[in-house]
Amino acid sequence: MTAASFDQQAWLDRIGYNGSREPTLCTLHQLIFAHSHAIAYESLDIMLGRTPRLDLASLQRKMIFGGRGGYCLEQNMLFREGLRSLGYKITSLQGRVVRGMAIDAPCPAIHMLLQVDLPDGPYLADVGFGNLAPTSALLLREGIEQATPHEPMRFINVVGELTLQAKLRDTWEHIYRVIPYPRYDAEYEITNWYTGTHPDAPYQSNIIVARPGPNRTRITMFNRRVTVRYATGEADRRHLKDEAEFRSVLRGEFGLNMTDNEIRSCIDVMERKGEKGAPHPFFA
Template sequence: MPDDLFDQDAWLGRIGYSGSRAPTLTTLRGLVDAHSSAISYESIDVLLDRAPKLDLASLQRKMIGSRRGGYCFEQNMLFRGGLRSLGFDVTSLQARVVRGLAIDAPRPMFHMVLLVNLPEGTYLADVGFGNLAPTAPLHLVADVEQDTPHEVMRFIRMGDELTLQSRLGNRWEHIYRVVLLPRVDAEYEICNWFTASHPDSPYRSNLIAARPGLNRTRITLFNARLNVRHATGEAERRMLGDKSEYRDVLTETFGIVLSDEELSTALNTVAQKGVHGAPHPFFA
């Protein structure tokens, strides 16, 4: 498939969306919810020393044809392709992740997000932030609480940037700071290469997967630690044991099917280099 072609029907079938295709806010809400629920966040290719490819043809082969998931650049590049095929006006942005950090932490712009221009205003769409990706488009305005199928979220100002926060239980937690400057795809290629190649990248040493669950839950796998977090902030935790248990969770919970060799290689790398205590704060 040529890089600039997008199979709209295949994407909508993959995410189970059968609603209106008109480029409206209602459609955008349905698409964000459907895509987030159907395609898991995961970075297993990086763990297997395979840098993800970001051209549309490769993304469609992996996440639609092979029914795999992906991390932020893959997820939001694919989602952007789908939105544009439907006639949405989309601007590509970046964000600085401050999950588990101070709001003004000096962070690089290593996360991809999308700005969607609609008659109602500008909205953030992000289907690629693991266990806290907004499951609804968010109006890009400060100091307004916005409900989603999962958490209540809001933006607050931090200089020229807007910090996305999520209400977890009775506290607000920072997620990332949105930089309101349009980006070009070459900048994502640079970030993707760094994230997938740097020896200290958490993705190269840890098995990570996440998806939103039913009843406002969030399900996260970080190495052996499987978490189901409820909207109250309470969490159910389970430690995985043998290879068959990992396979069952990846397949049944996250819809990720790996070959026996891929799973063995991933688990061997985690055993040698992975974090064996609490998860990285970005994935807590």
């Protein structure tokens, strides 16, 4: 059951959705597409010394009314409340991110996922993975190539965990392994504290933003580098030169409601502590 304090209409207005509210697979596809395009993946509060808060009031204040985005835990917690408010049955899960690693790497479970149980079967919903978040629901069944508004995707079984892969050009690249057991919100709080405060996590030092773009593109930003990747696998890259360009990209291309001082502070942290080379594949 959804929390009584969730403002369903404000969420739907924020993501620009005015379609059916019946809890069907078709509606789920449309909600994922709308939410992921409207609310950018970003972790900039961590650079500003603000560990993300996962309580519903904070999530709504930041991402619905505040015009900001969020990273995986924030995004999928908010999306979960939206789905529950419409009558969907949700199982909260976690995943092991293996993007850019060996597919069977012994990784911790730091990514939040949602399983939506429908008459058609169990489906994955994930609006919080950044540069490769699925832009439609995916049937949680191995060995089936599934079309999305962006890349084809599929699951394969690796050490008992369904592993999500995306087809980029002609290559299937792995993204994360889904742990098939329900998780409690207290476990997400532990994960959130780790990712938001650990000195080796990338979020304290680097500007990381992503969202799907028009015509099946994906737009990502890692520090000064902005990449537009096309459905063909080709990409355009450019490097931002000054604060004015940062303001233009963060506010214009990613739709983030940030003050001049907030943007300036992020740039300062990036220049002092950020990675200087190409981003990790997870953020490319």
